[in-house]
Amino acid sequence: MVNLNVKIGSLELKNPVLTASGTFGYGTEFSDFIDLGRLGGYIVKGTTLEPRQGNDYPRMVETPSGMLNAVGLQNKGVDYFIDHIYPEIRHIDSKPIVNVSGAKVEDYVAVCERLADRTDIEAIEVNISCPNVKQGGMAFGTTCAGAAQVTKAVRKAFPGTVIVKLSPNVTDITEIARAVEAEGADAVSLINTLMGMAIDVERQRPYLSTITGGLSGPAVRPVAVRMVWQTAKAVSIPVVGLGGIMNGRDALEFILAGATAIEVGTANFIDPACTVKIIDYINEYCRRHSVSDINELIGAINR
Amino acid sequence: MKKEIVDFRVIENCALSPLYSLLKLTPADGHELPEVKPGQFVQVEIDGSKHTFLRRPISICRVDRQTNLLWLLVRLAGEGTAVLLAAGEGRIINMILPLGNGFSMPEAGENPKTLLIGGGVGVAPLLQLGIELKNAGITPEFLIGARSEADLLMIEEFRKLGDVNISTDDGSAGEKGVVTLHSALSRGWDRIYCCGPAPMMKAVARVAKEIGADCEVSLENMMACGLGACLCCVEKTVKGNVCVCTEGPVFNIKELTW
Numbered sequence: 180m181v182n183l184n185v186k187i188g189s190l191e192l193k194n195p196v197l198t199a200s201g202t203f204g205y206g207t208e209f210s211d212f213i214d215l216g217r218l219g220g221y222i223v224k225g226t227t228l229e230p231r232q233g234n235d236y237p238r239m240v241e242t243p244s245g246m247l248n249a250v251g252l253q254n255k256g257v258d259y260f261i262d263h264i265y266p267e268i269r270h271i272d273s274k275p276i277v278n279v280s281g282a283k284v285e286d287y288v289a290v291c292e293r294l295a296d297r298t299d300i301e302a303i304e305v306n307i308s309c310p311n312v313k314q315g316g317m318a319f320g321t322t323c324a325g326a327a328q329v330t331k332a333v334r335k336a337f338p339g340t341v342i343v344k345l346s347p348n349v350t351d352i353t354e355i356a357r358a359v360e361a362e363g364a365d366a367v368s369l370i371n372t373l374m375g376m377a378i379d380v381e382r383q384r385p386y387l388s389t390i391t392g393g394l395s396g397p398a399v400r401p402v403a404v405r406m407v408w409q410t411a412k413a414v415s416i417p418v419v420g421l422g423g424i425m426n427g428r429d430a431l432e433f434i435l436a437g438a439t440a441i442e443v444g445t446a447n448f449i450d451p452a453c454t455v456k457i458i459d460y461i462n463e464y465c466r467r468h469s470v471s472d473i474n475e476l477i478g479a480i481n482r
Numbered sequence: 483m484k485k486e487i488v489d490f491r492v493i494e495n496c497a498l499s500p501l502y503s504l505l506k507l508t509p510a511d512g513h514e515l516p517e518v519k520p521g522q523f524v525q526v527e528i529d530g531s532k533h534t535f536l537r538r539p540i541s542i543c544r545v546d547r548q549t550n551l552l553w554l555l556v557r558l559a560g561e562g563t564a565v566l567l568a569a570g571e572g573r574i575i576n577m578i579l580p581l582g583n584g585f586s587m588p589e590a591g592e593n594p595k596t597l598l599i600g601g602g603v604g605v606a607p608l609l610q611l612g613i614e615l616k617n618a619g620i621t622p623e624f625l626i627g628a629r630s631e632a633d634l635l636m637i638e639e640f641r642k643l644g645d646v647n648i649s650t651d652d653g654s655a656g657e658k659g660v661v662t663l664h665s666a667l668s669r670g671w672d673r674i675y676c677c678g679p680a681p682m683m684k685a686v687a688r689v690a691k692e693i694g695a696d697c698e699v700s701l702e703n704m705m706a707c708g709l710g711a712c713l714c715c716v717e718k719t720v721k722g723n724v725c726v727c728t729e730g731p732v733f734n735i736k737e738l739t740w
Contacts, residue, residue: 201712201713202707202711202712203711204709204710204711208709208710208711209709209711211484211485211486212485212487224713232722232723233713233716233723236703236715236716236717236718236723237703237704237714238713238714238716239704239705239706239712239714239715240704241534241535241536242535243533243535244535245535246535246536246706248706248712248714250712250713250714253713253716253723396535445706447707447711448536448537448706448707448708448709448711448712449527449535449536449537450487451487451578451707451709452487
């Protein structure tokens with residue numbers, strides 16, 4: 180029997196496989212394909228204080244080994260989540276984690292307070308790295324001061340596990356990671372999408388309504404693995420790794436680089452059942468390598 | 483309806499022209515085809531292509547329960563659809579289905595005068611819709627638009643179900659001009675179903691409003707997941723941005739902001 184349990188702050192996960200925000204809806208969209216109770220956890224769609232309509236169509240374009248998106252945090256707001264979504268998902272035998280976003284620090288705080296007061300959600304992921312919104316989002320995540328400011332405020336507002344999701348669109352991601360660690364973040368997750376752009380040469384126009392968007396998929400994986408490796412060495416809090424994980428082998432790259440848990444994102448669009456296959460693969464890999472506890476593999480390339 | 487991930491085997495790939503193929507597929511494990519409503523679609527995995535990554539959403543053209551075959555009409559649009567056009571007999575193709583909401587059928591006892599308008603590859607879902615309308619006792623009439631005679635697809639299949647009116651841009655078959663100029667439209671209709679290029683559907687929607695016909699259109703916005711998770715394929719509606727993959731692809735024009 181292999182132990183796959185990992186811990187992120189006070190959050191205990193039955194295995195290290197989570198789903199990435201914005202790629203898994205509220206989980207229920209995938210219940211025809213997998214037993215959601217098998218997941219270590221699932222990170223629900225970016226949630227803001229007020230409902231948001233998101234950006235104009237077109238919001239997506241396929242690119243080599245990946246895709247650009249510019250959804251712009253479309254969601255029905257935190258109250259809708261608490262009143263209508265949470266009752267539908269709270270019975271699932273897995274850990275829901277709410278991805279929290281905002282244009283102002285006060286918005287992040289208000290969302291956190293409502294989640295803390297009105298739900299039993301144990302963990303939040305603080306999105307300071309969305310490249311597709313004009314205000315807030317990545318603006319907080321690209322400076323140490325901005326990242327620290329949001330983290331400090333959220334830390335006070337939410338008693339559970341606070342995971343801060345970092346942007347790769349910075350000169351040195353380890354500086355930002357250290358800044359949020361210093362303000363009390365329990366963990367960091369990385370990477371959010373890489374800012375990119377694609378042009379329709381026949382129309383001589385950008386594909387996306389917003390011109391630029393966020394690149395995800397296996398195209399970004401080597402960048403993500405590198406950043407997870409650097410960050411895991413730079414901080415003492417757990418690192419959650421994501422970026423182009425398509426299968427169990429990819430997931431293990433992140434764990435070996437230093438990630439305590441991983442998030443599966445864009446792969447859900449291609450194979451809605453990939454998350455359970457990844458869990459099975461990790462289990463089988465551990466047996467094959469005579470590893471009795473997944474925690475032995477975290478950052479193993481450094482040893 | 484439960485969504486499934488199913489491997490299908492290509493039984494027949496009929497090239498209708500260098501640009502179009504009609505693929506007939508059956509579940510590789512021999513199981514019966516899942517329940518499907520006309521207007522629903524599948525997400526097809528593209529295997530063996532260097533540059534494609536996402537699945538391709540394709541309308542379900544026909545569900546033939548007698549032969550257990552699913553028909554997909556595919557137009558060559560890029561590298562992904564090129565793989566499908568080249569798919570030989572026996573090839574395994576993975577699909578997620580059934581997706582989306584489908585066209586709404588008339589209530590029992592209703593007998594609306596019904597016109598099905600298709601443009602280009604947009605005729606695909608109208609075949610299954612026509613079959614099910616006919617089974618419900620409603621004789622559908624068709625209005626098919628294409629660039630020229632060579633681009634008219636599966637006309638014989640439609641003729642088995644009802645009268646077929648044709649418009650071509652160059653006048654090589656039927657009446658010359660766009661479908662909204664066709665004389666058949668002026669005959670008065672209770673209900674219009676339409677699938678084709680967006681400008682055509684918008685023009686049809688205008689006419690439907692003028693003549694007071696109830697009208698449903700099938701949209702084909704670019705999609706990533708097809709499951710309502712990525713929120714990429716949104717259309718502006720009277721309720722705000724909604725996913726075409728789950729709230730559509732079929733919309734009553736009253737819901738749209740056209």
